[in-house]
Amino acid sequence: MMYKGVIIPGEEIGTTEEYIAGNGTFEKDGKIVACVLGFLKIDENERRVEVVPINPPSTIKKNSTVYCVVEDLKQAMAIVEVISVDSKIREIAGTTQGAIHISKISQKYVENITSVLRIGDILRAGVLQSAPTIQLYINEPHLGVIKAYCIRCRRPLVRKPNLRENTLYCENCDRVETRKIADDYGNVVPDWKK
Template sequence: MEEGNWKKRTVKNGDFVLPGEYLGVMEEYLPGDGVIVEDGNLYSTRAGWVRIDKDKIEISLEPASKVPPIPKKGDIVYARVLDVKQQAVLLKLIKIEGQSRGVATSTLAGIHISQVKDGFVEDLRNEFKIGDIVRARVIADEKSPIQLTTKDPDLGVVYALCSKCRTPLVRKGNQLVCPKCGNIETRKLSTLYRKVNI
C-alpha cells in the first residue's frame, strides 16, 4: 500500500488514530474536539479514538491519554454531600453520568437553597445529609465550587444512609425508612433513588 493511499483511508467510529492522520473532508463532517481543517481535509491533532456524531454531522477525537473529564454546564453529575449549611450544600463530585472516569480539577460543588427544588425550602437539613449521594445537573461551571441544581424529579438524593445507625435507607413513598432501626427521614429524593449504579 502506498503512503498516499494509507493517509486517505476511511475512518470509522471507534478507530484509533495518531496525530496528523487524515479523517475525511469538510463536506462529510464538521471538525470537533481534536480535529483541524487544512485545505478542506480533516486531520487529527492528537492520538485518540474517532467519535462520529451523525446528528451533529461532526467528527471528533476522544483523547488516548485519558484526562479525567471536566464537568460542563448541562452535565448530569454524581456527588457526595460534605456539609449542609443554612443557604447551601457543599458536595464533592464523584463522576459525570456517562463517563467511566472520575472528575478532573476542582471536585467541589454547591447547591444553593434556591436550586434544591421548586417551592420553598425551610431547612436544608431536611433535604440533604452528610454522606448522601446526589444526582444533579451542572448550572454554572465558571468558578469553584461548580454550581448544581436538583430541581428536576430525576435529580436529588439517589443513595442515603440512616443518620442513626448508618444502614442504607429504603424509600417508602416520599420518605426514607431504615430497615434496621425504623428511623424515618426526609430528603430531596430523585425518582432514581437506589436505581443507579455509581
Template structure:
C-alpha cells in the first residue's frame, strides 16, 4: 500500500482494509462476516506494516457532516435510480442561511428518487443533472451519505446550460440560460433566488465565508 493510501483521510464507515491484511487498531472495527476493516471516526489512516495493525488517528480539523445537517455539493453522476454527489461544505439555515465550514476532504453523497419528491419520478434529469450545485439535508451517519431534497429550501442552487455552459438563472420550475435562452427543468432550491445568502465560488466549487 502506498504512502498516499496510508495517509488518506477517512470518515466513519470507510473501508480501510481486510482482516487478512491487518488487525483492527484504534478507531477501527471489523465488519463480519465480510472481514472488512472500517473506520469508526473521522481521521487519518495509519498502517503499521510491522505489527500489521490498521488505525485511524482522529483529525479534529476534519469535519464530517452529521445526520440532519445541511450540506453543499455538486452532482457528479445521475443514474435511473441513484444520484451521486461530492460534498463540499456545511451550511446552516437557521435563523438565516450562512456558511459553517468547508470540508477538508471530498465526501460522497447519494440521493434516491424517494428523497427528491413524494411524487413518482419518471425522468430524474428533470430534477438533477451532472454539474448542478445543490443544497441537501444529510439523512445518514456514514459514507456515502444519504441526502434528501424534500424541502422548498433544498435542491439546485446553481445550474449550467447544457448547450453553451453558461450559468443559468432560476425560474419557477427550472433554470433559463441568459445567453442562448435554453430552459431546463430542475428541483430548484428557494435559496437560488437569493444566492448572496450562500456565496459559492463556482469556478473552484468552494464556499465563500459570509
C-alpha cells in the first residue's frame, strides 16, 4: 500500500487494464479518473487505485485551512474554487469561490501574478474572511501551491534540489516555471496521518 501525491478531480490515474477503479475514482473510456481531491492510494496486491480525500474543514471559517484550485487570474487577485469533497458543504457555505489578493500571495512583493500562480494550480490557503466574500491568503511558508502543472504540456511540475526557491521543473519539456509553493510541495502527506 502506498500513497503517491496529490490528485485533483479529472486527473487520469491509470487504465482499467492495469487497475480496478476504487473509491474516489470513476472509469471513462478505459481510463481511471479521479473524482475528488485527495491522495492517490495504490494497492499493488489487489491492483486497486483509490483517491483518499484530503480532509476539508466542515465550514469555511476565518483562520481555517482550505484547499482550492486557481480558476482565474486578474491583475491584482486570483480567483479560486475552494474544493470540498462533501457536496453538503457547498450547500451550507453557499459559495465556494474565493479570492486571494496579490498582496496576500507572497511574503515578498509580487509584481506579476502569473509569476507566482497559474490557472489549475492546487493550493493550501488560509481563510482571512469568510463573509460576505471568501478572502484567502497564502503568504506563509506552509501555504501556497501544493501541486502545479506545466503550462505547456499540463504534466505535474516537480521540485529539484538545485533549483532556486519557488522554481519548479517540467521533466517532459525540460523547462522551469515559478510559483509561490508551500514548503512541502511534492511531499504533501495526508492530514490524518500527522
